[in-house]
Amino acid sequence: MKKGLLVSIIAVMMIFLAACGSSNTGGSGEGSSDFKVGMVTDAGTIDDKSFNQGSWEGVVKASEELGLTHRYLKPNGTTEADYMTEIGNLYDAEFKFIVTPGFKFETAIFAAQAQYEDAKFVLIDGYPHNGDFNSVVGENTVSIFFAEHEAGFLAGIATAVELQEGEAGFIGGMEIPPVQKFNWGFQQGVAYANENLGTNFSIKPENVVYQGTFDDVAAGGQIAAQMYDNGVDVIFAAAGGVGVGAINEAKNRVQNGEDVWMVGVDVDQYADGIYEGEKSVILTSAVKKIDQSAYDMIMAEKNGEFPGGETLMFDATNDGIGLPDENPNLSEATISKVAEMFELIKSGEIKVSGEQGDLIK
Numbered sequence: 001m002k003k004g005l006l007v008s009i010i011a012v013m014m015i016f017l018a019a020c021g022s023s024n025t026g027g028s029g030e031g032s033s034d035f036k037v038g039m040v041t042d043a044g045t046i047d048d049k050s051f052n053q054g055s056w057e058g059v060v061k062a063s064e065e066l067g068l069t070h071r072y073l074k075p076n077g078t079t080e081a082d083y084m085t086e087i088g089n090l091y092d093a094e095f096k097f098i099v100t101p102g103f104k105f106e107t108a109i110f111a112a113q114a115q116y117e118d119a120k121f122v123l124i125d126g127y128p129h130n131g132d133f134n135s136v137v138g139e140n141t142v143s144i145f146f147a148e149h150e151a152g153f154l155a156g157i158a159t160a161v162e163l164q165e166g167e168a169g170f171i172g173g174m175e176i177p178p179v180q181k182f183n184w185g186f187q188q189g190v191a192y193a194n195e196n197l198g199t200n201f202s203i204k205p206e207n208v209v210y211q212g213t214f215d216d217v218a219a220g221g222q223i224a225a226q227m228y229d230n231g232v233d234v235i236f237a238a239a240g241g242v243g244v245g246a247i248n249e250a251k252n253r254v255q256n257g258e259d260v261w262m263v264g265v266d267v268d269q270y271a272d273g274i275y276e277g278e279k280s281v282i283l284t285s286a287v288k289k290i291d292q293s294a295y296d297m298i299m300a301e302k303n304g305e306f307p308g309g310e311t312l313m314f315d316a317t318n319d320g321i322g323l324p325d326e327n328p329n330l331s332e333a334t335i336s337k338v339a340e341m342f343e344l345i346k347s348g349e350i351k352v353s354g355e356q357g358d359l360i361k
Contacts, residue, residue, distance in 0.1 A: 051125065
């Protein structure tokens, strides 16, 4: 009897473990039973101050307001198979509204939208395709993009107006459209300020660098060090963990008496740049309202208005991009000027290009 009972217990445990998978989970909130919101994280952690955190904060906000059960799963890797495993785990647990942050989910969502036809998918910063880059947004999927060039433009305006003169640099992660558009928008913002707002900032080709990854922290620090040594005063980094390395380098230099700055990306990175008390090396950040996009899609589903099959753009016209609500290192005059520029973009009077044209890289 004892042996039989032990075998039964082991069998039940094996079934339970198989159902749970090997992924990390977190943030489960228990709420209404028929609408459960799940999220699969990309590379990094849930508090990465970037796509994972921003997306999850939007999920949490909407879920708590509506009283919904919500949960995220962290894959063991970043392959399509890894992502599909966690999407399947969420679906099997009755989480049929699934948020996925980042372009790495593109092929996984292409497969998932066909395999799980009664589920809804939100793909942030990407579009579903079968490896051929031909977009196929299913009726149960919404694809969301952001006008990074507009956010970069505002950050360029803020940088030039606040510091007035000097040299700027840009560190990108992978050379992909969202990162490139941040770079091109920033260059346009600096140029506009020079031409119209009395500033004198330069950006040299050698100080626009794509490192090639989003996770090489040490490389980010090395690139930033070289730029600062070459006379750069402020660096805009759109590079994930590579940007973290650049921020760390800036903090070390400021603590040693140098006057250097960083511009953050995607979310408000002010806290990442704190080096003493509440002082931070983050001048401002070029923000994409990642949290708002996830929040809006959950609300749309709850109201029976999920825009399945559509590709949405979050830009100045719908307040989908901007600078942080609070910018302790910017003067009121700078904040006012940025707000003025934002309204001009919103109205169409200022048009920021999302193409390289004659810009650097």
